[in-house]
Amino acid sequence: MVPTYIREKEDDMPKAPTASAVTLSRRTVIALTANAATLALTPLGALAQGGGAWSRVDEALAIVGDADPIAEGVVLDLPAVSEDGSTVPLGVSVDRPMQQGEFVKAIHIIAPGNPYPLIATFNFTELSGRPEVETRVRLNESQTVIALVELSSGAMLVGERDVRVTVSGCLARADTYDTANLFTTRVRVPESLAAGESGEVLTMINHPQESGLRESMDGGLVPKRLIERMDVTLDGEPVFSADLHRSVSSNPYIKFFMTPQSGGTLDFTWTEDTGETAHESAELAV
Amino acid sequence: MVTRRTLIKSLGAVSVAAPMFSMPSIARGQSAGRVVVVGGGFGGATAAKYLKRQNPALDVTLVEASGRFYTCPFSNLYLGGLRDFESIGHSYDELTDVYGVNLVTDWAEGVDGDAHTVTLASGEVLDYDKLLLSPGVDMRWGAIEGYDESAAQLAPHAWKAGEQTQILKAQLESMDDGGLFILSSPENPFRCPPGPYERVSMIANYFTNNKPNSKILVLDSKDAFSKQGLFEAGWRELYGDMIEWVSLSNDGRVVRVDAENLEVETEFGEVHKADVLNIVPPQKAGAIADAAGVTNEGGWVPIVPETFESQQVPDIYVVGDATVAAPMPKSGFCANSQGKVAAAAIVASLAGQEPPAPSWVNTCYSVLAPDYGISVAGVYHVADGQIAEVADSGGVSPADADSDFRRREAEYAVGWYDAIARDTWGTGA
Numbered sequence: 124m125v126p127t128y129i130r131e132k133e134d135d136m137p138k139a140p141t142a143s144a145v146t147l148s149r150r151t152v153i154a155l156t157a158n159a160a161t162l163a164l165t166p167l168g169a170l171a172q173g174g175g176a177w178s179r180v181d182e183a184l185a186i187v188g189d190a191d192p193i194a195e196g197v198v199l200d201l202p203a204v205s206e207d208g209s210t211v212p213l214g215v216s217v218d219r220p221m222q223q224g225e226f227v228k229a230i231h232i233i234a235p236g237n238p239y240p241l242i243a244t245f246n247f248t249e250l251s252g253r254p255e256v257e258t259r260v261r262l263n264e265s266q267t268v269i270a271l272v273e274l275s276s277g278a279m280l281v282g283e284r285d286v287r288v289t290v291s292g293c294l295a296r297a298d299t300y301d302t303a304n305l306f307t308t309r310v311r312v313p314e315s316l317a318a319g320e321s322g323e324v325l326t327m328i329n330h331p332q333e334s335g336l337r338e339s340m341d342g343g344l345v346p347k348r349l350i351e352r353m354d355v356t357l358d359g360e361p362v363f364s365a366d367l368h369r370s371v372s373s374n375p376y377i378k379f380f381m382t383p384q385s386g387g388t389l390d391f392t393w394t395e396d397t398g399e400t401a402h403e404s405a406e407l408a409v
Numbered sequence: 410m411v412t413r414r415t416l417i418k419s420l421g422a423v424s425v426a427a428p429m430f431s432m433p434s435i436a437r438g439q440s441a442g443r444v445v446v447v448g449g450g451f452g453g454a455t456a457a458k459y460l461k462r463q464n465p466a467l468d469v470t471l472v473e474a475s476g477r478f479y480t481c482p483f484s485n486l487y488l489g490g491l492r493d494f495e496s497i498g499h500s501y502d503e504l505t506d507v508y509g510v511n512l513v514t515d516w517a518e519g520v521d522g523d524a525h526t527v528t529l530a531s532g533e534v535l536d537y538d539k540l541l542l543s544p545g546v547d548m549r550w551g552a553i554e555g556y557d558e559s560a561a562q563l564a565p566h567a568w569k570a571g572e573q574t575q576i577l578k579a580q581l582e583s584m585d586d587g588g589l590f591i592l593s594s595p596e597n598p599f600r601c602p603p604g605p606y607e608r609v610s611m612i613a614n615y616f617t618n619n620k621p622n623s624k625i626l627v628l629d630s631k632d633a634f635s636k637q638g639l640f641e642a643g644w645r646e647l648y649g650d651m652i653e654w655v656s657l658s659n660d661g662r663v664v665r666v667d668a669e670n671l672e673v674e675t676e677f678g679e680v681h682k683a684d685v686l687n688i689v690p691p692q693k694a695g696a697i698a699d700a701a702g703v704t705n706e707g708g709w710v711p712i713v714p715e716t717f718e719s720q721q722v723p724d725i726y727v728v729g730d731a732t733v734a735a736p737m738p739k740s741g742f743c744a745n746s747q748g749k750v751a752a753a754a755i756v757a758s759l760a761g762q763e764p765p766a767p768s769w770v771n772t773c774y775s776v777l778a779p780d781y782g783i784s785v786a787g788v789y790h791v792a793d794g795q796i797a798e799v800a801d802s803g804g805v806s807p808a809d810a811d812s813d814f815r816r817r818e819a820e821y822a823v824g825w826y827d828a829i830a831r832d833t834w835g836t837g838a
C-alpha cells in the first residue's frame with residue numbers, strides 16, 4: 124500500500140535515541156532530527172536541487188510533461204501535524220506577480236499517499252489578482268504533499284511539504300454526513316474594492332463529497348458523489364475555477380482572490396458529477 | 410537529488426566539526442542532579458513529585474506563578490452548579506513538606522539552553538542540569554479579530570481555571586432568564602477536545618435549574634468533535650432543544666469578536682448577539698516554551714516520544730498541553746502520565762541509565778448532568794518512533810447504555826478527579 128519512496132523516507136528518519144548511545148551522539152541525533160525536519164519543510168528551492176517527491180509520482184509526471192519544474196517561490200501551507208486527516212487546511216501561494224505576460228495559470232495539488240493522488244486543480248485568470256488559494260483536503264496518511272504551479276509561459280514551479288497525520292484520542296468521531304443542508308451555498312465577497320485592488324472571496328457548498336471509498340453501515344461502499352467543478356465569472360468573464368476530486372473535504376471550501384478593474388455581478392456555479400448544479404451570485408462594487 | 414539521508418549525513422559532519430552540546434551535566438553539581446520544573450499543573454506537579462519519589466537525592470525546584478492551582482477539570486462542574494470553587498483548588502504543601510521539592514512562587518521569564526539557566530521575573534537565575542517545562546497553553550490573542558486580553562475580561566475564555574472561570578460564572582448568574590449563551594469553539598488542536606461540549610452541558614444544567622427559558626448556541630470551527638454522538642444524544646435526552654450546535658460547514662467559525670457588544674461574526678458574515686459570550690480561542694504552548702526555543706512554527710513543542718525531551722534543545726523536557734503528542738489528547742490525565750515518563754527518563758539519564766520503555770494512559774470523562782457521565786479512553790505506546798494508540802485499547806462509552814450506566818460513569822468521573830488530584834498534588838477533592 125505505502126508507496127516505496129515514503130517508506131524510504133521513514134527509514135531515513137533518525138531513530139529515536141537509545142540511552143545506550145553516548146551523550147554526544149544522542150544529542151546529535153536529537154539535534155539532527157530537528158534540523159532534518161526543518162529542512163524537509165522548507166520549499167525545495169531552498170536546497171537548490173531538483174528531483175523532489177513529485178518526480179516519483181505518476182500523477183505529477185503527467186502534469187509536468189516536458190517541463191522542468193523549479194522548486195522556487197511556492198509556499199505550501201499545511202500543518203506539520205494534523206489530528207484530523209478528514210479536513211486538513213491547505214493553502215498555496217506563489218511568489219509571482221500576476222502581470223500580463225506571465226501569470227499563474229493553474230495550481231495542482233497532489234497527495235501521493237492518497238488512493239487518488241490528484242486532489243484539485245485551481246485555474247487562475249488575469250482577473251484573479253493574487254496567485255493564492257485556500258481549501259480543505261483529506262489526507263489518508265502521513266506524506267509529502269505536492270503543489271505544481273503552471274505559469275502562462277509554460278514554465279512550472281513546484282512546492283512540497285511533509286505532513287504527519289494522526290488521529291487524536293479524544294477525537295473519535297462518527298463518520299456520517301448530515302444531508303439536511305445539501306447544496307446550500309455560501310459566498311463572501313469584499314464589500315467594495317478600488318480598481319486594481321485585490322480582495323478575498325470565500326465560497327463553500329454543503330456537500331458530502333463522497334469519495335466512493337467510504338464504507339457504509341452495511342459494509343458496502345457509499346457511492347461516489349462529487350462536486351467536480353466550481354466556476355466564478357464577473358459579468359460573464361471567467362475569474363477563477365476549480366476542478367475538485369475525491370480528496371477535497373466534504374463541504375468544499377475555497378478561498379481565492381480577485382483584482383477587478385470594474386464592478387459587476389459575480390456568478391458562482393458548482394457542478395456535481397451527476398450534472399446537477401448550484402448557483403449563487405453577488406454584486407461587486409469597484 | 411537530495412534525499413533525507415544525504416541531508417542528515419552532511420548535517421552530521423557539520424555538527425561534529427562544531428560541537429554545540431555541553432558535557433554530561435552531573436559533573437557540575439554536588440547533588441545527584443539539579444532539576445528545575447516550570448509549571449505546577451498536571452504535568453509539572455506530577456513530574457516534580459515523581460522525580461523526588463524515584464531519587465530523593467535530586468535537587469528539584471518547582472517554579473509556579475500562582476500559590477494555589479485551580480484545575481480546569483471540574484471547572485465546568487463549578488459552572489454547572491455542582492461544585493464550589495474551592496473544591497477545584499489545590500495547594501503545593503505535599504510537594505514541599507512530604508517530598509522536599511523547593512517551591513518558588515514566581516514567573517519564569519527566560520531559558521538559556523546553552524548555559525542551562527532559567528531566569529525568573531524577580532531576576533533570580535536558577536541553574537539546572539535538566540529542565541522540565543509543563544507550562545500548559547497560552548491563548549493566541551488576535552487570532553480571532555478583536556479577541557485580546559482586554560476582550561477576555563468581557564467575553565471570558567475560562568480556558569485556564571481561576572479568575573476567568575469566576576468571571577464567566579458571575580456573568581451566567583447575573584444573566585436574565587431567556588438569555589442566550591454563546592460559546593465559540595476552536596479548530597484542533599486545543600486543550601481538552603471534549604471540554605467545550607462538557608461546558609455547554611453543565612451550563613444547560615444550570616439553566617434548567619435556574620433559567621429554564623435560556624438558550625445555548627455553540628459556534629464551532631470544526632465539523633466534528635470528541636464524543637459527538639454521545640454528547641448530542643445526551644443533550645436531546647437531558648435538555649431538549651436548549652443547545653444548538655453550528656458546525657464549520659454551516660458557518661460556525663467565528664472570525665471577529667466585538668466584546669463590548671457581546672457580538673460575534675462568522676466566516677460568511679452572520680452576526681450573533683449573546684447575553685453571555687464565551688470565546689475559546691486558538692491556543693499555543695505556554696510562553697516559556699517559546700522563550701526556551703523548543704516550539705515549532707505551529708507554536709507547539711515537538712518531543713522525542715520515549716522521553717519527552719525536546720527535539721530542538723537538549724536537556725529540556727516538555728510535557729502536557731504544550732507538546733505535540735498526538736494521538737494523545739491535550740488532557741490533564743495525559744499531562745500527568747507524561748510527567749511520570751519524563752521524570753523517569755530524567756532520573757535514568759542523570760544516573761547514566763537507559764530510560765524505561767514508556768506507555769501512557771488517558772481517560773477523559775465528561776459530565777453532562779449530575780447523574781450522567783460519558784468517557785473516552787486510550788492506551789498509548791511508541792511504535793516506529795512515533796506515539797501511537799495501542800490497538801483496541803480504548804474507545805468511548807456505548808451509545809445504547811442505560812441510565813444506570815451513565816450514572817455510574819458520572820460517579821467514576823468524581824473518583825477519577827479525586828485520584829488524579831491525590832496523585833498530582835496529594836490533595837483530593
Ligand SMILES: Cc1cc2nc3c(=O)[nH]c(=O)nc-3n(C[C@H](O)[C@H](O)[C@H](O)COP(=O)(O)OP(=O)(O)OC[C@H]3O[C@@H](n4cnc5c(N)ncnc54)[C@H](O)[C@@H]3O)c2cc1C
Nearest residue numbers: 448450451452474481482517545601729730740741742744
Ligand atoms: C474546561 C476544561 C475542562 C477540562 N477537563 C478535563 C478533564 O476532565 N480531564 C482531563 O484529563 N483534562 C481536562 N482538561 C484539560 C487539562 O486542564 C489540561 O490538559 C491540563 O491542565 C494540562 O496540564 P499542563 O501541565 O500541560 O498545564 P496546566 O495544568 O495548565 O499547568 C500549567 C501551569 O504552569 C504555570 N506556568 C505556565 N507558565 C509559567 C511560567 N513561565 N512560570 C511559572 N509558572 C508558569 C501555570 O501557572 C500553570 O499552573 C480540561 C480543560 C478545560 C479547559
